[in-house]
Amino acid sequence: MDIQIEYRTPYMVVYLSGEVDLHSSPSAREVILDCMKKKMPLLVDLSGVSYMDSSGVASLVEGYQAARKQSLDFALVAVAQSAMNVLKLARLDKVFPIHASLDDVV
Numbered sequence: 001m002d003i004q005i006e007y008r009t010p011y012m013v014v015y016l017s018g019e020v021d022l023h024s025s026p027s028a029r030e031v032i033l034d035c036m037k038k039k040m041p042l043l044v045d046l047s048g049v050s051y052m053d054s055s056g057v058a059s060l061v062e063g064y065q066a067a068r069k070q071s072l073d074f075a076l077v078a079v080a081q082s083a084m085n086v087l088k089l090a091r092l093d094k095v096f097p098i099h100a101s102l103d104d105v106v
Helices: 025-036 054-069 081-089
Strands: 002-008 011-020 042-052 074-077
Touching (some): 042 054, 054 074
Parallel strands (some): 042 074
Antiparallel strands (some): 002 011
16 A cells, blocks of 8 residues: 655645555554644545455544544545445445545545
């Protein structure tokens, strides 16, 4: 998995790519929660995700919960079909705000 962070005022954008699984999801979780400490709204771009398991989903849920506690926006952007399948299976596609592209939000 690869993680990149970009500032696109007023948002922080975390780009996840590759496999977000039991091995790599702790890194995703750490980055997402560290970004929440900056008290900025967060977008997580999943366009490059080739595989996501439940541990990856759990990392997103933790970030979403942390954002809600701080009254900050948290949304998923450009969700790859592989990740969307997992989100739909868990019915989280109804919970997370999901946008088709970064341009739709920024």
